[in-house]
Amino acid sequence: MTFFKYQGTGNDFVLIDDRAGTFPASDQAYIERLCHRRFGIGADGLILLRNDPAYDFKMVYFNADGAEGSMCGNGGRCIVRFAHDLGLFASETRFLAVDGEHLAVVRDGTISLKMSNVTGIDNRDGLTFLNTGSPHVVRFVDDLESLDVVAEGRAIRYSSTFQPAGTNVNFAQIVDDHTVFVRTYERGVEDETYSCGTGVTAVALVAHQQLHMPGPIAIRTVGGNLRVSFRAQADGSFEGIHLIGPAQRVFEGAVTI
Ligand SMILES: N[C@H](CCC[C@H](N)C(=O)O)C(=O)O
Numbered sequence: 263m264t265f266f267k268y269q270g271t272g273n274d275f276v277l278i279d280d281r282a283g284t285f286p287a288s289d290q291a292y293i294e295r296l297c298h299r300r301f302g303i304g305a306d307g308l309i310l311l312r313n314d315p316a317y318d319f320k321m322v323y324f325n326a327d328g329a330e331g332s333m334c335g336n337g338g339r340c341i342v343r344f345a346h347d348l349g350l351f352a353s354e355t356r357f358l359a360v361d362g363e364h365l366a367v368v369r370d371g372t373i374s375l376k377m378s379n380v381t382g383i384d385n386r387d388g389l390t391f392l393n394t395g396s397p398h399v400v401r402f403v404d405d406l407e408s409l410d411v412v413a414e415g416r417a418i419r420y421s422s423t424f425q426p427a428g429t430n431v432n433f434a435q436i437v438d439d440h441t442v443f444v445r446t447y448e449r450g451v452e453d454e455t456y457s458c459g460t461g462v463t464a465v466a467l468v469a470h471q472q473l474h475m476p477g478p479i480a481i482r483t484v485g486g487n488l489r490v491s492f493r494a495q496a497d498g499s500f501e502g503i504h505l506i507g508p509a510q511r512v513f514e515g516a517v518t519i
Contacts, residue, residue, distance in 0.1 A: 267514070309321060327452065398429060
């Protein structure tokens with residue numbers, strides 16, 4: 263089976279052209295093994311590109327633990343790049359993911375991905391929580407460089423407040439009046455990743471609502487830079503959300519396990 267490896271700001275994925283629908287998508291242990299960094303290819307997740315009668319393609323996303331995940335923003339930008347590399351569209355595309363329809367534009371090395379609308383930002387036991395396609399806690403801190411993201415993130419991810427589904431956890435620090443530095447603990451990877459697209463989207467919306475930062479907001483992650491634009495609505499919801507940044511094919515190969 264041929265696979266492709268892509269990365270978007272260091273969030274890395276195995277991409278498989280499954281338009282024939284033959285990939286064993288219900289074999290969780292197999293997907294986990296393919297994503298394993300010692301026994302497999304190594305990735306934060308695995309994504310199938312499938313056919314859909316009403317769209318250019320359909321995205322099916324699995325976390326590194328092999329379970330089907332909620333929406334993945336960096337994976338969304340990577341599969342748009344993959345579909346573009348496969349020649350499925352010229353510059354604009356419309357595809358289906360687990361949270362519904364997405365539009366995207368490819369321009370030079372940059373992919374602008376339209377994210378689902380966000381209905382609002384909640385407070386759960388003192389923690390800021392919102393769903394940007396995936397569930398995210400956002401916490402602002404002062405010294406993000408030295409924070410133990412895995413220990414602090416894991417404590418929130420497994421806290422009773424977010425059971426049974428759990429949550430992704432983002433720690434953010436203001437860099438200047440339009441830039442935020444973000445580090446994310448990801449559910450399903452159960453580790454810090456270099457970047458999380460739905461996570462930085464969540465941080466941008468919270469920075470706007472709570473700290474009055476105007477959009478578009480520049481985001482620095484461990485793996486590179488992203489930009490988030492949006493339209494804040496009077497009722498506290500957000501529309502026209504775009505996650506903008508690079509996505510790149512790294513290599514291709516053949517799976518023999
Ligand atoms: N890395 C992804 C998030 C995946 C969400 C996943 N960890 C889950 O909660 O199912 C992103 O770029 O948005």
